[in-house]
Amino acid sequence: MARPLGSSQPRFAPGCRWGKQGDDQVVLFPEGMIRLQGTGQSVLELCDGERTVEEIVGVLAGRFNSADPAKIREDVTAFLEALQQKRIVDY
């Protein structure tokens, strides 16, 4: 499976969702959970199956207005590809 495109619309894979561990927000999936921090959590919160990768990059670039959008795009696509290989995200 290839990396997401700018037009891909990432979302949770079936049966993967947010959960709580104490006060921390975690991602729950069949084999376990991951605790995301900072940007990773922000990216996944924006993955609603409607926003495109390009739109997610745009939102994040707006939030961190000093950051380079090309760098953000690279980080976001690498992050989503890694979660897709774990079958936590689909796009």
Place this chain on the structure above:
Amino acid sequence: MIPNPLALIAEITHRCPLHCVYCSNPLQMAGAKEELATGGWLRVFQEAARLGILHLHLTGGEPLARLDLKELVAGAHACGLYSNLITSGIGLSETRLKEIVEVGLDHIQLSFQDAREGPANWIAGAKAHAHKVALAATIRRFPIAFTVNLVVHRQNLDCLEEMITFIEQLQPERVEIAHAQYYGWALKNRDSLMPTREQLDNCLRIVEAAQQRLSGTMRIDCVVPDYYARYPKACMGGWGRRLMLIDPAGRVLPCHAAGVIPGMQFDNVLEHPLEWIWTDSSAFQRFRGEDWMPDPCRSCDRRSEDFGGCRCQAFLLTGDASATDPTCSLAPMHNVVENARLQAAGQGSASEVVWLYRPNPE
């Protein structure tokens, strides 16, 4: 400080329409009359969530044999647990599946015994395969995670490529290729289940190629079986470190097989809070941490990775639950595992196999 458990394995019944020759249930199973009632389980799920548990594994036996399964899934969902249904699929219609998905089931793990109907039913001791194939297509229409579990062993490993192709067509997100582990019924059938070294080497090669080919489509998990590994498995992630198991009668165990260890007392959720059982009961403290370890474990660099391996296996193979797991190449009694491998290598063909099938408890 003792960390919170992360997962609860709820063996809600030992009743099962299948008779798999490698079943992980104990030889002494709980009968239907002993089973915890609906309200008992619901209270336990609430206690589990408060204790920090995130995952609930509803298993058995066959969990579908419990007519209150929908209430149990709903109760688990209501207290925030991620619910996994570990099933043979026997007893699951589309209507029943729809009901349990609607009340919050997150994930279903469906077992297969083989890709070929005859051998699959031979291992299960029941005509189950055709129903499972039809059910897989139904499951895929629901918005839940879908995993296929395939137990592999001497009698089916030569068809592994065919089995992976078969499972691919069922379109799960994940497949667990699980080597039979020798406890309970599987230990009774070990000589006919244990693969040869050659089968294992082929298996690892086939799995690696399939993982590459299917990357991003179907995640394949497979680990080297401990009888052929250099070091033991980190059984249950360490005794009393991550997991609790409750049997159908409400007894709480650190793992599936701990009932075989002599002198253990397993406290019951009907008599004690789950939190007390986790932190203070004698069963959970018995092999927690490193104080119990003999040499070579206590001075071994790997003791914080594999926690000395499996206590039940140590007892079953050496007669001493405190011994180093004999699957470890450093264990004083590693020769018992070497002998088992040699014995397996000398076994005859499938036509000579006489299985001891797992019975259905009363």
